[in-house]
Each structure stands twice: as C-alpha cells, then as structure tokens.
Amino acid sequence: MGWLAAGDTYEVALVEGRVVARSASGPSPAEQARTLPEEIRDRPEVQELQRFAEWLERHAAECAAQVDTWMVSSLPVPSGLLARLWPDEAWRSALRDIVVVGDGPDETGFLRDADDSGELRVVTLDGETVRLTPRTVTMPHPVLLPDLEELRTFAAELGVTQGVEQIHRATWHKPAGSDGPARSVREFAGAEYRSWFHLSSRITSLGYKVSGNSAVDRILDGGRVVTASVGMSDPYAEEKAWTGSLSWSEEDGYRSLPLTEVGPVAWSEGMRMAAALHAGRTVTEDGAA
Structure with missing residues (x-):
C-alpha cells in the first residue's frame, strides 16, 4: 500500500497493520514517525486507514478461526x-x-x-x-x-511456523482403562480462582463459552457433535471459584456420555480445555497454586 497525503506536511500509510506517518518533505522515504502526530490524528485519511487496519485484523482472525474449525473437525x-x-x-x-x-x-x-x-x-x-x-x-x-x-x-x-495451531497443538489420548461406567474425569478439577468472574474471563479469553455453571466446548468428532463441559462452583455461594470435573454429553446436553463413548477428538479437546483452565488458576506469592 502506498503513502497518502494527510495535509500538506505528512503522508500516512498502513505498515505491518499499523498506521504510521512520515514527513512529506523528508530527505528519505524510509524516515517515518513511530507514532502519529497529534495534529493529523483526526484527519479523514488517518481515520479511514485505522478503520481499514481494524477490518484487516478482524478478517485475519476470522480466517484463522475458520481454518481452526476445519482442522478440529x-x-x-x-x-x-x-x-x-x-x-x-x-x-x-x-x-x-x-x-x-x-x-x-x-x-x-x-x-x-x-x-x-x-x-x-x-x-x-x-x-x-x-x-x-x-x-x-x-x-x-x-x-x-x-x-x-x-x-x-x-x-x-x-522451520515451519503454522498460522493455525495443528501439529504442536496439545493432545491427549484416552487411557486404555476407560472402559467402565465412569462419565467424568477429575484430573484437572479443583483449580482455584480469585472469583467466579476471573474464572469466566479465563474461559472466554480461551475461546470457550460459559453455559450455566460450566465451561463448554462443542466439538464435531467423527460426524457427531459432542459438548465437553468443565464444572464451575456456584458464583452466589462462594467468594472464590473452583473448576470441577470434566464430562461429555450429546449435542443437546441431555445425555451424558460414558467415557467409552467419547471419541478421540472430543477427548483430546475436552482435556485441552480442562488443562488450560487449570493452568490459569490463582498462584500465591510463594508460587503455590
């Protein structure tokens, strides 16, 4: 993208996703301001470029999210x-x-x-x-x-760097002994947060959703939609918050699945969510969780 005149003194352009300015009469095109001068920040050329940069950022995030969906499913x-x-x-x-x-x-x-x-x-x-x-x-x-x-x-x-995490995505394989009537996993249960709001913020920042008193992730595994859920403590009964056990259910959420019916992708993605919530738990000054 070329440089656009922003008044008589400056030119602006979009460089690596950021709007930058340079002097229109500078000795070298490479000499550009690190930040936008105050006097041109409200100019229409600058505001249009900033809106365009925001659109490009959203577009890149949407593309990555779609590829991630294709890959996970x-x-x-x-x-x-x-x-x-x-x-x-x-x-x-x-x-x-x-x-x-x-x-x-x-x-x-x-x-x-x-x-x-x-x-x-x-x-x-x-x-x-x-x-x-x-x-x-x-x-x-x-x-x-x-x-x-x-x-x-x-x-x-x-030296491959993937734009969407695939081969370096954390994975879990269902252990061989998961053939009984069990319907939940407690490996990452009990992670403590300062409050329910801190826990819910961690959930949404990771791209998951809060539904009732659970963190949930809908996963397409082998043509079947499965919901993985990590329980949360009651926000009205406790000052702090804790994560509970991990379980899986059919798409409508009415029938919980025994571990024997949980497919490899649903298992891995559910464990990944539970592990990420456990990793974000409150840590005290002495380093103890």
Missing part, C-alpha cells in the same frame, strides 16, 4: 475453495503449512500453494514437493495423525 474442504482463498494474504497465512491429507494416507504433507486449477503443492515427510489434485482434502486434528511426532520433527527442520 477434520472436515473435507474442496481443493477448488482453497485455490480461490489462497490469493488473500489472511487466508494464505492461516492455511500455509497446515498438514493436509488428499485421497490417501500417502498424499499427506505441508500445504505450500494452491493454484487456480485446484492443484495443491505440498511438502511430504520425504522432503519432496509434490502436486496433488484431490477433489477435497482434510486438515486432520493432530490426535488423528499417525505420523505426528515425525511431522513435528520435520517441521522443526524446515
């Missing part, structure tokens, strides 16, 4: 759609280096490009750049990737 995404989205920098940042799987497990790699014909260019674990033309691809949740550790090692060697 392992939904099939048309290759032609990726090709149409690729020219957009925000979409490209969210999609680049996401691990995709084409028509078979041998068509797995880090996405590097998508052209107008729907052809995808990916880097495989063998270090080869190959071109794929599947009708759709999936971006598997990491708990479903059999070569996850190899992908992590290879990504480190390549």
Whole structure:
C-alpha cells in the first residue's frame, strides 16, 4: 500500500497493520514517525486507514478461526475453495503449512500453494514437493495423525511456523482403562480462582463459552457433535471459584456420555480445555497454586 497525503506536511500509510506517518518533505522515504502526530490524528485519511487496519485484523482472525474449525473437525474442504482463498494474504497465512491429507494416507504433507486449477503443492515427510489434485482434502486434528511426532520433527527442520495451531497443538489420548461406567474425569478439577468472574474471563479469553455453571466446548468428532463441559462452583455461594470435573454429553446436553463413548477428538479437546483452565488458576506469592 502506498503513502497518502494527510495535509500538506505528512503522508500516512498502513505498515505491518499499523498506521504510521512520515514527513512529506523528508530527505528519505524510509524516515517515518513511530507514532502519529497529534495534529493529523483526526484527519479523514488517518481515520479511514485505522478503520481499514481494524477490518484487516478482524478478517485475519476470522480466517484463522475458520481454518481452526476445519482442522478440529477434520472436515473435507474442496481443493477448488482453497485455490480461490489462497490469493488473500489472511487466508494464505492461516492455511500455509497446515498438514493436509488428499485421497490417501500417502498424499499427506505441508500445504505450500494452491493454484487456480485446484492443484495443491505440498511438502511430504520425504522432503519432496509434490502436486496433488484431490477433489477435497482434510486438515486432520493432530490426535488423528499417525505420523505426528515425525511431522513435528520435520517441521522443526524446515522451520515451519503454522498460522493455525495443528501439529504442536496439545493432545491427549484416552487411557486404555476407560472402559467402565465412569462419565467424568477429575484430573484437572479443583483449580482455584480469585472469583467466579476471573474464572469466566479465563474461559472466554480461551475461546470457550460459559453455559450455566460450566465451561463448554462443542466439538464435531467423527460426524457427531459432542459438548465437553468443565464444572464451575456456584458464583452466589462462594467468594472464590473452583473448576470441577470434566464430562461429555450429546449435542443437546441431555445425555451424558460414558467415557467409552467419547471419541478421540472430543477427548483430546475436552482435556485441552480442562488443562488450560487449570493452568490459569490463582498462584500465591510463594508460587503455590
């Protein structure tokens, strides 16, 4: 984006998502102000650029959120759609280096490009750049990737940085002994917060929702929507707040699921939520939780 005149003295532009100014008569185009001078902050050119910067930020967040949804749900995404989205920098940042799987497990790699014909260019674990033309691809949740550790090692060697957390996303696998009548997990229960409002703020800042006295996350796992819930203490009965056990239920929330019926993605994402809430608990000055 070029520089725009803002009065007779300054020019403004959007640089790395921030509106900056420079002298219109400066000796070098590289000389630009770190902050906007007070006298031009209310000019229409500046305000328009600031609104545009805010829109770009929201757009980038929306793109990343959509790719995250595709990945967590392992939904099939048309290759032609990726090709149409690729020219957009925000979409490209969210999609680049996401691990995709084409028509078979041998068509797995880090996405590097998508052209107008729907052809995808990916880097495989063998270090080869190959071109794929599947009708759709999936971006598997990491708990479903059999070569996850190899992908992590290879990504480190390549210097891969994903715009959407996938291969380095924290994962949990259901333990082998989860075959009884149990319907909840207490591994991360009992995390103490200063108040119910601090706990609810932590929940929403992580992207989860508060429903009643629970933190909830809706997860599409194997074509079935499951709700993971972490209990919360009563805001009206206690001065402080605590997290409770983690459980899963069908989408409508009326039937709690025995652990045997919880799928791998729902298990991992539920445990991830519970662990994140536990990590944000109140810590005293001596370091004790």
